[in-house]
Amino acid sequence: MPRFAANLTLMFTEVPLLERFAAAAAAGFTAVEMLFPYDYAPGALGDRLERHGLTQALFNLWPGDWASGERGFAARPDKFAELQDSLRRALPYAQATGAKRVHMMAGIADRHDIATVAAFRKSLAVAAHFFAPHGIDVLIEPINGRDMPGYFLNDVDFARDLIRELQIPNVKLQLDLYHCQILHGDVTMRLRELLPIIGHIQIASVPSRQEPDGEELNYPFLFDELDRLGYTGFVGCEYWPRGDTVAGLGWFQRYARKTAPR
Numbered sequence: 705m706p707r708f709a710a711n712l713t714l715m716f717t718e719v720p721l722l723e724r725f726a727a728a729a730a731a732g733f734t735a736v737e738m739l740f741p742y743d744y745a746p747g748a749l750g751d752r753l754e755r756h757g758l759t760q761a762l763f764n765l766w767p768g769d770w771a772s773g774e775r776g777f778a779a780r781p782d783k784f785a786e787l788q789d790s791l792r793r794a795l796p797y798a799q800a801t802g803a804k805r806v807h808m809m810a811g812i813a814d815r816h817d818i819a820t821v822a823a824f825r826k827s828l829a830v831a832a833h834f835f836a837p838h839g840i841d842v843l844i845e846p847i848n849g850r851d852m853p854g855y856f857l858n859d860v861d862f863a864r865d866l867i868r869e870l871q872i873p874n875v876k877l878q879l880d881l882y883h884c885q886i887l888h889g890d891v892t893m894r895l896r897e898l899l900p901i902i903g904h905i906q907i908a909s910v911p912s913r914q915e916p917d918g919e920e921l922n923y924p925f926l927f928d929e930l931d932r933l934g935y936t937g938f939v940g941c942e943y944w945p946r947g948d949t950v951a952g953l954g955w956f957q958r959y960a961r962k963t964a965p966r
């Protein structure tokens with residue numbers, strides 16, 4: 705059975721972020737993820753995880769000024785200092801939460817430019833080297849251009865080829881099935897092919913990016929497929945609830961932890 709992680713940036717927004725840990729545990733989740741933890745003290749997050757018996761599956765490196773359009777630095781030759789700073793900034797959060805994977809965003813950049821590709825390769829090598837002693841994987845995620853116009857990493861095959869070519873053991877693919885379906889389709893065959901390099905999976909319905917309980921993708925089939933493939937990682941629920949988060953968890957009932965959290 706897949707191990708689901710509630711995305712606390714998108715889910716349980718009925719309450720402030722630090723209270724979402726309790727809400728996720730009460731709903732039967734055993735793991736959580738979030739986009740950016742940097743507004744909170746690392747210890748405060750670690751404390752909530754411990755208190756509610758939760759595992760932190762993932763968080764993102766600091767992406768720069770999101771409001772002004774920044775979406776990470778990894779493919780930005782002009783932002784290498786910021787990329788290095790984002791690694792140092794993430795480490796205390798990984799240590800306090802026990803997260804074993806971080807998502808490194810590529811940034812807004814042209815993927816067909818030699819300099820941006822070179823910067824991305826360099827950033828991956830540097831980040832992987834930085835996190836390897838801590839047992840942390842660096843993930844890259846192809847994101848569709850409708851949601852994130854101009855984003856560098858907008859092709860699953862490009863990410864696959866790069867990961868295979870680099871052969872850095874702690875560089876892996878974050879396969880968000882929502883983006884994969886919009887970008888390419890053929891999700892099941894991609895899961896089968898990419899399993900050896902997948903470090904994290906995320907889900908949402910397509911096209912609404914809401915509960916994974918209808919529309920284009922047949923999630924019960926895909927969850928069973930993950931079992932058939934022997935996927936042991938996490939599945940991040942990165943979707944916008946249609947309304948109340950708990951009311952929308954009908955799809956999750958067969959996977960929820962039944963015993964009360966600590």
Ligand SMILES: O=C(O)C(=O)[C@@H](O)CO
Pocket residue numbers: 739764807845847880883906942
């Ligand atoms: O947009 C997504 O999909 C993500 O997983 C985020 O980490 C980046 O916005």
Ligand SMILES: [Mg+2]
Pocket residue numbers: 845880906942
């Ligand atoms: Mg995602």
